[in-house]
Amino acid sequence: MSFPSISKLRRKRKPDFEESGVLLENAVMPNDRCAYVVGDIHGRNDLLLPLLDRIVEDAAHRSKPHTDLIFLGDYVDRGGMSKEVIDTIIDLNLPDINIVTLNGNHEASMLMFMEDPIRNRRWLHYGGEATLRSYGIEFSFGEVEEENIQSAATALSKAVPDRHKKFLNSLVDSYSVGDYFFVHAGVDPSLSLKDQKPRALYWIRDEFLAHEDAYEKIVVHGHSISKTPEFKSNRIGIDTGAFYSNTLTCLVLDGNSKEIL
Secondary structure, three states: OOOOOHHHOOOOOOOHHHHOOHHHHHHHOOOOOOEEEEEEOOOHHHHHHHHHHHHHHHHHHHOOOOOEEEEEEOOOOOOOHHHHHHHHHHOOOOOEEEEEEEHHHHHHHHHHHHHOOOHHHHHHOOOOOOOOOOOOOOOOOOOOHHHOOOOOOOOHHHHHHHHHHHHHOOEEOOOEEOEEEOOOOOOOOOOHHOOOOOHHHHHHHHHHHHHHOOOEEEEOOOOOOOOOEEEOOOOOOOOOHHHHHHHHEEEEEEOOEEEEE
16 A cells, blocks of 8 residues: 655635634643653664653652553654664563554554555665665665565565564554543545645645644653754644654653653
């Protein structure tokens, strides 16, 4: 399968939910719950491991009955340790924490490449070659003939452990708790949150970033890189470009508080 261009999403009439949406300053978590939200990791297991230690330590001090650890997707590509990142998340042993793993456009693209490599060869150009290397597969952009691309996909399918495939196929499109809606890329502003389509949740950028009206909930997302976390009236963006900036961001939501760990 392949996703149509996000530019095909069209703005419709102003939805009714914008008249009574939630603004960031008023957004709250349930009293008995807090959430830790991790932005795009992109193969930086060296940043993920110490961040997880800090999350566990911070959660112990808050002592909430219910704690969510939410990963916003894009675990693979660009950085050099995609395989190790997936291993780390799968192996997490946090019995008191609810772990939520969202699907990102890079995971979706990786699966599509293994399914139909020729049609989805673009994955190689926006970080996929780093994922190939992390699974022990060498690929040169000087050898982009269809035969070599097909061989790389076949080798990747064999090299990816079954538990990694199970992980990639079990990722969820979105998650919601309190006044927050968590997703990888963003949402189509013309649709209510319950009516969103995967192509927008994984890929949308400009239409979502430019939208200033309220949604039913505050949208917490990654996908679009910013130097520092973005706190807007209707959204929070926490992709700080870990693969090149060395900064992997975690947002902590507790009551009315919105903090960066």
